[in-house]
Amino acid sequence: MSRAVEDLLRRLAPRVLGTLVRRHGQFDACEDAVQEALLAASVQWPAEGVPREPAGWLVTVAGRRLTDQWRSEAARRRRELAVSTEPAPEEDVAKHVDDTLRLLFLCCHPELSPPSQVALTLRAVGGLTTAEIANAFLVPESTMAQRISRSKQKIKGHGFPEGPERLPAVLHVLYLIFNEGYNATSGPDLQRVELTEEAIRLTREVHALMPADGEVAGLLALMLLTDARRATRTSPDGALVPLAEQDRTRWDRARIAEGVALVSRTLAESAPGPYQLQAAIAAIHDEAPSTEATDWRQILVLYTILDRMSPNPMVTLNRAIATAMVQGPRAGLDLLASLDKDRRVAGHYRLDAVRAHLLDLAGEHEQAREHYRKAAKRTFSLPEREYLLRKTSG
Known part of the structure; x- marks a missing residue:
């Protein structure tokens, strides 16, 4: 064939x-x-x-x-x-x-948990085999088959949903699929390209069916602008390369141009939503010639708006980095302290990793190494763990 x-x-x-x-x-x-x-x-x-x-x-x-x-x-x-x-x-x-979109909505039925929504979407809409999905999420094929089967039984007889109220769930599932592909939560590889490509393909389908929806366009733009850096995120041996050290001349300029055009158009035509704001931030990063030349003040403004519009500890983590770049590392560390009692992120490796990075910027290198070690113990991603451990000896 x-x-x-x-x-x-x-x-x-x-x-x-x-x-x-x-x-x-x-x-x-x-x-x-x-x-x-x-x-x-x-x-x-x-x-x-x-x-x-x-x-x-x-x-x-x-x-x-x-x-x-x-x-x-x-x-x-x-x-x-x-x-x-x-x-x-x-x-x-x-x-x-619009039956593809309706099928996406059905796979994102509220009776299903987010992991089940993701698995069923990849199976029914993405066309991935059960074995491919199981491999992507590092579970046995039999376990994934049972999860998908239970999901089908739960939505059996429900029929297609009506109205746009389930669109946020659809976009969230596509966002989860992309993030798992771009930054795998566990395993030997930093990225799973088959998942990022599938998320982009499915989001293109939704955008084709709903071209006037600003958040659909924003999510597609965010994926394109983020994925444009894919080739430079790891070294030839698979080691993680942070944003500040990536070779920006190797970023995918076609994807950047497409993403910038999408987010520019949608911000001009509709009230901004969380995905559009994240896409705008990604566009600023992608268009900057270096970390130092990045418009961190504009990024901080956008993260502040995003944190008010859609409060989320991961957004606050990123806002802390932007705050440190604009107001100094101590201001960023003060903002991080507000997350120490947040159960959603307490104990998460990224909180320790960001704190370590800001302590390094503040010149408190011994404390930074302590938090790099904590972060390394808490992540299940081998490339991230190796990177964090290298920082402890820096």
Whole structure:
């Protein structure tokens, strides 16, 4: 099968699944039918050519598989009377181009925990196999299979959600997927490129369906501007390279240009939200020729607004760094002290790591080494641990 056909099938799969789930419910059965249709397409299309309406072809084949299955299994329940035996796929798919988004909303059902939302989204919308998802989150395949299966059972019969109220959950799940890929919480690698790329691809899909939504555009811009630095975040041997030491000439200028254009347009057209503000901060970093030349005052203003709009200890950590760059390390350390009793971040390695960095800037090197050691003990990421341990001997 050619790469072009493979990419086409991957793009169409969530849309076709969304159409079937909307029409018939039965998430598991629809997913199995779509997999059979994709398999049939992977055999027929390379030999016979891609049909004029590939999405309609897949819906037709999957719908017939579903109907055949229900006819054979549920004759006694008369299930087939509720199923259309002659679907109009081209018309149906064209009329409901937002089924991918609806499927995303379904995977982010509030009955599911955030980890389950992420796993189900990657499986149903991202097209990753259970083994790939399990590998990404460092759990056995059987464990991930059970998690996904339980998630499907929880949302069985709920149908598609209505209204935009679940969009924040969808964006949050995409944000979590991207962050796990960009800065893996555990394991031997700092980054998991397959997750960052999948998060960007899915966010592009949402943006294409909702181009006027400022926060969708903001999240896509944030991902592009952040991922633009990917190639310089590790050395050839996999060691972590901090932002201040990265070779900015190797940053992806195409992604930076796209991200800057997105965030500039959305900030001009809509009231700023948290993702737009984070994207604006990322744009300032990406456009600066060096750490010293970065507009830290503007970054501090944006983090202050963000901390008021969406209070979060990780935002406060970043605001402390910006404060230190503008007002001096002691002011940054004073702000960090406000987090010491915050249960959400107390004991988190990043609190110790940021405190160590600011103590270093303040010239208190022995105290800094103590906190670098604490941070190294608390992280599960091998590259981060090795970096923090190197700082203890600096």
